[in-house]
């Protein structure tokens with residue numbers, strides 16, 4: 455009798471476990487991709503973010519806790535185009551997880567689905583130590599972001615076809631809202647067209663292109679090389695002749711050089727969150743970014 459009950463219970467548990475499919479475990483390299491996966495995956499995904507918007511995604515440590523997350527991930531979502539070249543290859547190797555290696559369905563690099571700006575045309579790296587494959591900061595362009603969203607939704611369906619309908623519904627509502635917000639942002643930012651900016655790193659080129667901002671200088675002498683005094687002195691001379699409208703830097707970047715140049719020239723500095731805060735939607739993040747730029751411009 456007891457054995458019969460046991461067997462019945464076990465069968466019941468088994469059938470329940472096949473009914474309730476486990477969530478897809480996602481490792482997102484940057485907060486923007488974590489936020490996007492949450493919007494597109496809804497209840498079907500459990501997302502862990504490797505970095506916050508207070509960390510420089512070019513340079514983080516493949517720490518043991520991160521390796522443990524990579525080991526259990528079904529899907530890896532990153533910017534790609536060498537943004538994570540300093541740590542992702544090691545993380546992937548140490549994870550020993552075959553599902554998220556390059557070429558597998560669980561390996562998703564956003565840059566693979568959009569055209570990149572700033573592709574190096576020659577083999578010499580005089581342009582800088584980073585981003586020879588093209589500029590990877592693609593999430594700052596609303597149009598490119600939507601293309602990535604479509605591709606990412608397809609990837610979720612490929613990994614978890616049982617929930618295809620849910621993913622489709624989520625993508626449709628995300629797309630609709632994103633397009634509506636995009637129109638609003640365009641109107642809101644008309645006054646930014648042709649404003650000139652100095653940046654810390656070439657993090658913003660997709661945003662610049664979308665808004666019609668002109669980059670007239672960078673605090674880094676070359677992408678990935680921290681500001682030097684000789685470079686800053688040259689920049690100062692230039693800014694005294696033709697001042698820019700704003701100096702822009704990301705929340706994780708050192709503000710010293712930006713503030714120095716601002717003090718010497720009177721050009722205002724603008725600190726922007728290059729990625730969403732933890733739990734923040736892409737809609738809210740982009741809105742505050744736009745609000746800040748519009749408010750701070752001269």
Ligand SMILES: [Zn+2]
Pocket residue numbers: 512584585590591655656657
């Ligand atoms: Zn970069």
